[in-house]
Amino acid sequence: MSVSDADKLYRLQEVHGKGLGLVAIVKISKGTRILSENPLLRVPRSTQSKKRAGKALSKEISALSDDQRRAFFSLHNAFTDEGTQELGIVRTNALPLGSNASTGGIFPEASRINHACIQNAQNTWNENLQQLTIHAIRDIDEGEEITIMYLSDRTNRSARQLALEKDFRFTCSCRLCALPEPQLSLRNTRLDEIMWLDQYIGDGEHIAAIPFQVLQAVRKLLRLCEEEDIDDATIPRAYYDAFQIAAFNSDRARARVLAQRAAKARTVIEGDDSPTVHRLEELARDPSKYPSYGCASQWATPVDGAPSGIPAEEFEAWLWREEKKAERARTQQPTQEGGEYVDLRNETMFPCFTELPGENDLDLDYLKSTDGFMYRPRKHWCFLAEIVDIEDFIRLRLIVKDKMGHKTTVAFHTDGRGNELNPSCVQKGYTVAVLYGEQHGFLDMSVGIRQETPASLRIFPVSLEGLFNLSDKVQQYASKAANGARTCQGCGRQADTLKKCARCSFFWYCDKPQNLNVLTRSVDQACQTLAWNEKGHKGDCKLLKDPGLSGLLLLPQGGFTEPYEFLVS
Numbered sequence: 108m109s110v111s112d113a114d115k116l117y118r119l120q121e122v123h124g125k126g127l128g129l130v131a132i133v134k135i136s137k138g139t140r141i142l143s144e145n146p147l148l149r150v151p152r153s154t155q156s157k158k159r160a161g162k163a164l165s166k167e168i169s170a171l172s173d174d175q176r177r178a179f180f181s182l183h184n185a186f187t188d189e190g191t192q193e194l195g196i197v198r199t200n201a202l203p204l205g206s207n208a209s210t211g212g213i214f215p216e217a218s219r220i221n222h223a224c225i226q227n228a229q230n231t232w233n234e235n236l237q238q239l240t241i242h243a244i245r246d247i248d249e250g251e252e253i254t255i256m257y258l259s260d261r262t263n264r265s266a267r268q269l270a271l272e273k274d275f276r277f278t279c280s281c282r283l284c285a286l287p288e289p290q291l292s293l294r295n296t297r298l299d300e301i302m303w304l305d306q307y308i309g310d311g312e313h314i315a316a317i318p319f320q321v322l323q324a325v326r327k328l329l330r331l332c333e334e335e336d337i338d339d340a341t342i343p344r345a346y347y348d349a350f351q352i353a354a355f356n357s358d359r360a361r362a363r364v365l366a367q368r369a370a371k372a373r374t375v376i377e378g379d380d381s382p383t384v385h386r387l388e389e390l391a392r393d394p395s396k397y398p399s400y401g402c403a404s405q406w407a408t409p410v411d412g413a414p415s416g417i418p419a420e421e422f423e424a425w426l427w428r429e430e431k432k433a434e435r436a437r438t439q440q441p442t443q444e445g446g447e448y449v450d451l452r453n454e455t456m457f458p459c460f461t462e463l464p465g466e467n468d469l470d471l472d473y474l475k476s477t478d479g480f481m482y483r484p485r486k487h488w489c490f491l492a493e494i495v496d497i498e499d500f501i502r503l504r505l506i507v508k509d510k511m512g513h514k515t516t517v518a519f520h521t522d523g524r525g526n527e528l529n530p531s532c533v534q535k536g537y538t539v540a541v542l543y544g545e546q547h548g549f550l551d552m553s554v555g556i557r558q559e560t561p562a563s564l565r566i567f568p569v570s571l572e573g574l575f576n577l578s579d580k581v582q583q584y585a586s587k588a589a590n591g592a593r594t595c596q597g598c599g600r601q602a603d604t605l606k607k608c609a610r611c612s613f614f615w616y617c618d619k620p621q622n623l624n625v626l627t628r629s630v631d632q633a634c635q636t637l638a639w640n641e642k643g644h645k646g647d648c649k650l651l652k653d654p655g656l657s658g659l660l661l662l663p664q665g666g667f668t669e670p671y672e673f674l675v676s
């Protein structure tokens with residue numbers, strides 16, 4: 108089947124710097140089938156001897172009609188050193204017949220579609236039609252070039268450039284490759300993360316062993332794809348992976364919704380006549396048809412158990428099993444997100460011990476990796492707890508109590524085994540702060556924190572409650588008010604003429620006594636003196652002069668770039 112020229116949505120034309128390409132002659136909306144084409148030739152993708160391959164190919168080409176042969180030889184040859192022109196054309200133009208197929212096809216029109224690293228169309232071999240289909244995976248403007256992705260992985264730019272040079276002999280200058288620094292580095296990191304997540308999710312062992320984490324990984328992947336404007340087969344594949352997790356664990360309600368979403372996303376890129384879409388629709392009707400359905404029953408739900416009539420956000424929380432997290436977020440005090448100083452009572456940045464990530468389970472709320480081996484924090488967090496006991500046998504062990512009253516141990520596996528700490532700080536009733544702390548299972552089966560690097564731990568000479576009180580004062584007085592003004596800690600007056608405490612640089616005071624406002628005090632007492640003597644600023648100011656504490660209060664609350672470290676004194 109071929110569409111008559113009059114109905115075509117595109118035209119073959121010269122594209123700047125790329126030779127010929129397909130360009131849209133009308134606006135093509137997302138999901139439209141741009142073309143559907145029989146192969147001129149089918150060719151094995153694996154390598155046999157060039158000589159034999161060349162012979163077999165010549166034979167097939169001689170069996171083509173004159174028109175077909177003309178079409179074949181009009182295709183571009185990037186591999187003029189391949190032995191014969193025919194072999195060069197095949198190597199340049201073959202498109203896979205199926206995702207894991209060992210055969211490729213040469214297509215008169217589809218083979219002319221150029222590559223872009225963020226493509227706007229997707230090629231799929233449709234087994235039922237025995238044709239290759241090209242679908243718009245996003246809206247394509249009139250005059251815009253139609254592009255597909257030649258690579259199976261969207262790696263960082265230099266890896267992509269290497270692969271394209273080696274396998275296709277061109278240098279890509281698509282809008283992703285053309286990005287300048289620093290956007291480029293940022294995109295590279297995110298693309299690496301997407302690819303890594305995709306592989307992590309695809310690992311069958313993960314799906315069985317740590318289903319919840321994989322489910323979170325899928326959600327994260329989908330979010331990243333949305334942010335990075337990626338609309339290709341990664342999306343239905345991710346939904347299908349999530350479907351498999353739900354089905355494996357007998358969760359038919361979520362499995363159904365996830366299969367429906369996979370089918371919908373697949374339809375956009377393959378059409379409703381795709382056999383893959385049909386199979387997904389069947390799984391959506393009855394998730395128990397999935398071969399590994401019910402291998403575990405921990406999440407069993409009835410097939411029509413999806414909640415209805417609830418806001419979309421709540422539905423998503425249900426779908427991804429994040430209701431508890433959503434609940435926590437709702438009950439939390441209004442966050443100081445983006446506020447000037449960090450609130451040490453913030454549950455997300457200062458989690459209690461039970462909320463800390465486990466050292467061995469990959470908690471993607473806290474960690475990220477670009478290679479699957481090295482994990483780095485993806486945000487700032489810090490464990491705060493008060494020292495209630497001290498053991499110093501072989502190594503220092505602090506028994507600490509967090510804000511929930513949970514007792515745990517911080518064991519020093521640093522080079523100095525704890526001797527690197529200033530002994531005057533190691534006291535009961537003081538507060539320890541552990542940056543990026545993780546739960547560690549010790550050999551005696553207890554769980555605590557294994558402290559390895561001196562720079563991630565700091566002891567503040569104040570109780571946990573005292574530290575929270577100081578944080579409250581910082582929130583109330585030190586931070587700029589909504590109107591941009593500062594608040595005097597002495598009299599509570601807001602003004603933009605206040606003077607900063609020269610010692611700590613956190614708190615602000617009137618520069619003259621505010622007689623009228625300080626009703627109960629001597630009119631001569633200046634606000635700073637009042638706060639110093641009566642509102643605890645004497646002690647607070649001293650604490651705040653510790654760069655470790657002021658650094659914590661100044662941690663950025665929006666984006667995350669580098670992990671924070673306490674200065675080792």
Ligand SMILES: [Zn+2]
Pocket residue numbers: 223224225279280281282283284285
């Ligand atoms: Zn590119």
Ligand SMILES: [Zn+2]
Pocket residue numbers: 595596597598599600616617621634
């Ligand atoms: Zn004042």
Ligand SMILES: [Zn+2]
Pocket residue numbers: 608609610611612613614644647648
């Ligand atoms: Zn001060």
